Amino acid sequence: MPFLMYPSGRHFIIYKKVHEKIIIVTILHQVRNIENILFELSEQVTSEIEEVGRIS
Numbered sequence: 001m002p003f004l005m006y007p008s009g010r011h012f013i014i015y016k017k018v019h020e021k022i023i024i025v026t027i028l029h030q031v032r033n034i035e036n037i038l039f040e041l042s043e044q045v046t047s048e049i050e051e052v053g054r055i056s
Contacts, residue, residue, distance in 0.1 A: 003038060003045075014038065018053050025049070 003025055006013045013035060014025040025045050028034050039043075 006008075016049055018049060023049055023052055 002018050003014050007030075008016065008027075011028050012028050012030060014028060016025055017021050023029075026037075026041070028037060
């Protein structure tokens with residue numbers, strides 16, 4: 001499940017486009033290990049994105 005990243009100052013905004021909408025997944029500081037964090041959160045984030053998609 002790919003996420004998109006947008007740099008903002010010293011942070012990355014991690015987001016996903018779903019049904020013509022943008023869901024902000026998280027905001028991470030650039031010095032952190034972003035790949036590991038997203039891997040660890042992937043199941044939780046996937047279920048949250050699905051839930052938001054159902055509500056919208």
